[in-house]
Amino acid sequence: MTTIDNSAEVENTPPVDPNAVTITINGRAVAARKGELIIAAADRANEYIPRFCYHPRMSPVGMCRQCLVEIEGPRGPMMVVSCMTPVADGQVVRTDTPQVKRAHEGILELLLANHPLDCPVCDKGGECPLQDQAFSHGAGESRFVEEKRHYEKPIAISDLVFLDRERCILCDRCTRFADEVAGDPLISFTQRGNNTQVMTFPNEPFASYFSGNTVQICPVGALTAQPYRFKARPWDLEQRESTCTTCSVGCRTVVQSSRDEILRYQGVDSDPVNWGWLCDRGRFNFQSVNSEDRLVSPQVKSGDSFTSASWSDALETVARTMRLATPGSIAILGGARGTNEDAFMWATLADALGVTMRDAQMDDGLPTSIFSYTQATIDSACAGGTVILLAPDLKEELPVLHLRLRDAADKKRIRIIEVSSHESGLTKQAWRSVRAESGTIATALGALLADSEVAAQLASGPVTIVAGRANLAESSAHTMAAVDVAVGVASHAAVLPVLRRGNVRGALSVGLAPQNGKDAAAILEASANGHVECLILLGADPMSDVADADLARRGIAGAKFVVAIDTFLTQSAAHADVVLPAAAYGEKDGTTMNLEGRVTNVVQKITPRGTSRADWMIAAELADLVGHDTGVTTLADVQKLLSSRVPGFGVTTTAVAIKRDGVVVSAGTPVRTPLSATPAPTRNSYEFRLDLSRKLYDRAVGTITSPAIAELSVGASVCIHPLDLERVGAAVGATVRVSNNHSSIVLPVAASAAVPRGTAVVPFNQPGADIRELIRHGESVVDVRIESM
Amino acid sequence: MARLTEENVRLAREIISRYPKPRSATIPLLHLAQEQDGFVTNEAMEHIGELVGATSAEVYGTASFYEMFKFEPVGKYLINICGTMSCALMGAEELMHHAEARLGIHMGGTTPDGLITLERAECQAACTEAPCLQVNYRYRFRVTAENFDTLVDQLQSGALEGEIPAHGTVAAVRQHIPADKAVGAIAPEDVTEGPAWLDGKAAL
Amino acid sequence: MTSNPGGTWPHAPGYYTGDRPKIVTSRFEYEDSYTLQRYEATDGYKGLRAALSKPAADVHEEVKNATVLGRGGAGFPAGNKWGLTPQGVWPRYLVVNGDESEPGTYKDRLLMERDPHQLIEGCLIACYAAGLSRCFLYIRGEMALAQERVAAALNEAYAAGYVGKNILGSKFSVDIVLHWGAGAYVVGEETALIESLEGNRGMPRLKPPYFPAAIGLYGQPTIVNNVETLANLPWLARNGAAAYTAIGTATSPGTRMVAVSGHVKRPGVYEIINGLTTFRDLLYGEEFCQGIRNDNELKAFVPGGGSAPWFTEDQLDVAFEGPQAGAAGSMLGSGAVMVMDSTTDIPRAALTLTRFYAHESCGKCTPCREGGTWLERILSRVVDGKGTDADLDQLLEVGQSICPGEFPHASNAKLGISAVPFPYRMNTICFVGPSAYAPVHSALTLFRSEFEARVTKRNLIPVTAVSQ
């Protein structure tokens, strides 16, 4: 277990601030900061100013005019929009004069003039800023007797979002978000004046990974999300604040449910993390929890099929296997999809059983020594200086981290240096972006950093190395070598490890990290060779997730006894001897740790499906059955134990309970085992270097069991440079044979200038032919031939 | 048709090169597209987006803001009759009624032969010469019913072919900046110093 | 110099010369006034030479001393505006506003069509004086001839070495880029002009913080000047500030171009002496409009472009001087006077203007987008005889949501009302919203009886409202 020290944030009482100013709002003195907008200062002082277009995370536009207030000017009171007027020391602001009240009523009346009377049938009814402010700041009945504007009622502007232009009040929030925040300006105002409408280009949908945010920030019911339409009225929803664990960004959410069914996630603004945004995958995969295909009771294999069993029988079967197993022959894979408490209890059980074969990663991340460098946070990376990207396309893997970095680069706070084997979502924002064939990034980075301008940039401020596994067909040693190159040049650099799976850092930190260098691949190899008598798949599906498909298959087949603890009968679980149904996200309380080591809570909002149980409970009971009394019966017991055993967690229970932003726990300094990257062989000029990288939507179980997003995966294909396509002699969309000496598959081919010549990009885990057949663990890089058919 | 022709792409690149940021060329390029096809096609907007680095939605957002861009075919001659204050005071409404009667179409309509589209327009900066109109943005002043009929006769007979280009072409003269004379457009972020002539001394 | 008794110059339609000093229209009498040859033969580019022979700061000082008031509408002195750019921020740009589209306004088009080199020379002097390193000359989209003439003149000027690299062999280098619009009145507003020039929808930005001189084109300091404003500079550079201020009054020196349209005997464009000429001179003077058509009575006139509150005969002795017009309850705006005689249907005239501004609203801010159209709808109902007297109050109510508080208007002896001075307060981002209301307010204030005669007396909300 790695040592973890306690680095709880201290509640900071700022010293005397040169930027501090005092203003009065309605006669009350309010402390504010220079440059702050009146509306923001008023919000902090709980003086509510009505607004529609203002959003604290986007640049103000001052369009709706709802936030008018009066300030004392040199020539008497003047009306200004509080969302674009900065505070000034001694400023006198009034939001309660008859003039201001008249203005608020007037603007509301005008906004309502063309607004349809849809409230009873509108999804937003009950949580609608327009409706609410019409009550609180409106004059009452409308004097608008003319015919209202008419448009075709909701039109689908993407697979996920509907737009009702009649309801739109043209606040520019959605369009601003798409442009400024997401960088996908696929919706725009069109036409002019009273005919202005939000629209997409004909036949070009608003296909943004972040589209759901526009629904959340739309101040009326103009934008609605397909998965939520007509599902519930806001007053029927109950909610609890939680953390998304779909990926390791750890966006803050509220989980909303009605009648014991999860109906919606909404983003919550956590300042150090997600700023209120969610990606569409994280937002809409709540459907997975409600899926009909969930496992509801323990299953025991008899012959070729499963039969339902009682928990006591199923657990006893597992416990017996564990008790009888030869010492050192039990292995645990997984744990990254549960809570810290889940992982910790499994680690505790593993310790009791003397299990050394454990790994929370699926040979798809980086060695844990990545935690041995000085660690960065999202905020520290975005605050300034240089960010070196040695990572997968963050837009595809860690979408909201992508938004944070994009924002920082856009606002010129940071400069991004990117070394990657194909263009990413941040390439446009990058200060320097170079393409390096897989296997050569360390060399390419070295050359880039030797440039005097780049060196000066690195020396000019903090440096953050964002390190992750960009290519599953490339040994992680290459990434680690590149990190060392960067640290070698910029010794003051900190590392932000971007391991992708929800709680992978938590699981690794509380005890499910590999021991003695024996990682998932080594464990599967051992299993294939008959050395594993009991293989426990803790929410792990190696047959889908391990890049070397053959290894995964052999590993599972070679295990004498397989136990799967999962929410669905995954490909791997189907091969298990016992399957135990696990409580899903939203069905259990606990804590999770994001990629920067931040611990926040996740909550139970609904009853676990069927008889499913939290992973930690299963571990605790098994521990009992194998004769190791953990003394744990409640989650609080687990957390107490966790706090006492893992020092960094000493404060988390209390800290997490009171703080939305959680607390960053330092992962300490695990031993850095010097890695020597096997130099990549040179590629034959007629071959392509394989780049196996992830897309946001793939066959991940949470995605394919969420109907709204299940169909959004791009499908298996191979993408090469247009000139290479010419060389291969195939047309876009044609099928080609992709082969090496391990295997050969047939895929449709695509072309893109974002892919350099000689590289072949294949998205991971997509519906269609499986490229993993061509991959063998341990190979430095994978080269393939592509032939037209 | 539809995407810009090779010759127009060349022109487009020349226009783009005059601006510190390519996006600035959006409107001139939309005019170029309209000049090519008589109206702005979706394919042209996609092409312009590629050229200036914008999404098609952004190009359309810009294009649809402006009155002059048409997204469907219009007549070879677009007659815009001014209906704003000065012209209205001097009989613009009557002129419009006459025009509708003469052409047998309503404002916004196109004659069945596709020759003439009639539109109501706003002040054309010729208010002293009211009522006035433009044919493909070429003026006719103090227009009477008879003047209008003569104009239509001429358009129909082809007598104005030389004077008035088909809809889409606005100015028939283009600016050309000779390469040896051009100072050149530099992105603002690449400019760090003030102009050379601000050295406190006379330039000549 | 003699006037041209035959009417307008055939090649300068609408323009009348006269025995007055001419600063910007001096070449209009030549048929080939737009050619480089004629320009050079008539003092052309001598102002540029004069300017380049001095340090830039001195030229700037000269322009400041001359108090060249902006001719685009706001009347802010050009020299002072140039001084508002933040120190040490580069590059700075010049954007020339040739989008002339304010109802009643007709002068910039003439200047561009008839004397494009004068404008080009003006641009060069401004760039030199204020350290502006690139100039964009934005011409209204619908002005084909102006675009052609300016393009041709620029091509000539580049060839002759007046524009581009090392102008006249000096260290002064600047490109002038012809840019053209595509039909949207609001783009005349300077921040909208900048948005449009950036390739965007022409929607105004909020001032503050987006004062172009500080944050303009591409976020850089940018001077936006009207065509006529810049056209003054060559003469000024040749003759000096003293000669310039010798014409007109201290607060309004020089001349200005004014277009008078509507019900006068001789509608036309005149270069008048600033500050001194009164509306009476202009409407009735022999050298100007020579009276109301058919010797009808004057009913009202719009003194400064469609957005200006209206005047009646009570204000005929107001001179072309900003503060005077402001105190009288209106503004001089863009130098456009529209005259209505006794036969004018006032509600309909107001509707024409309100419809214009409602139609030209960019749609960005609520009061203008929704309020302007609402005003237009009510007004057209009233004009069609389908309104009620509740509608008349509703017009003023909607107006309050656009412009809160008292709205400026002229005094009127017959009605016994005194003036409310300019300016108004507004809830909108730019002046288009208030401009939709101005004609409604003026018409209702000065001619309410004409509206009352049109509506049915019923203080009830119409039936349609109940059924909604």
Ligand SMILES: Cc1cc2nc3c(=O)[nH]c(=O)nc-3n(C[C@H](O)[C@H](O)[C@H](O)COP(=O)(O)O)c2cc1C
């Ligand atoms: C709605 C609106 C329309 C305008 N239209 C024009 C115009 O067509 N031409 C113009 O020069 N100024 C116009 N202006 C004024 C400009 O915003 C700006 O003040 C002017 O171009 C500055 O030049 P100047 O200082 O030389 O007058 C308009 C202003 C508003 C609010």
Ligand code: SF4
């Ligand atoms: S759709 Fe909603 S968010 Fe977008 S502009 Fe309209 S009201 Fe605003």
Ligand code: SF4
């Ligand atoms: S970025 Fe990750 S944590 Fe955030 S919403 Fe998306 S999946 Fe969830």
Ligand code: SF4
């Ligand atoms: S006042 Fe009208 S034109 Fe001006 S910004 Fe607002 S909506 Fe646009």
Ligand code: FES
């Ligand atoms: S919230 Fe300030 S103008 Fe919309």
Ligand code: FES
């Ligand atoms: S009103 Fe018709 S041209 Fe001005």
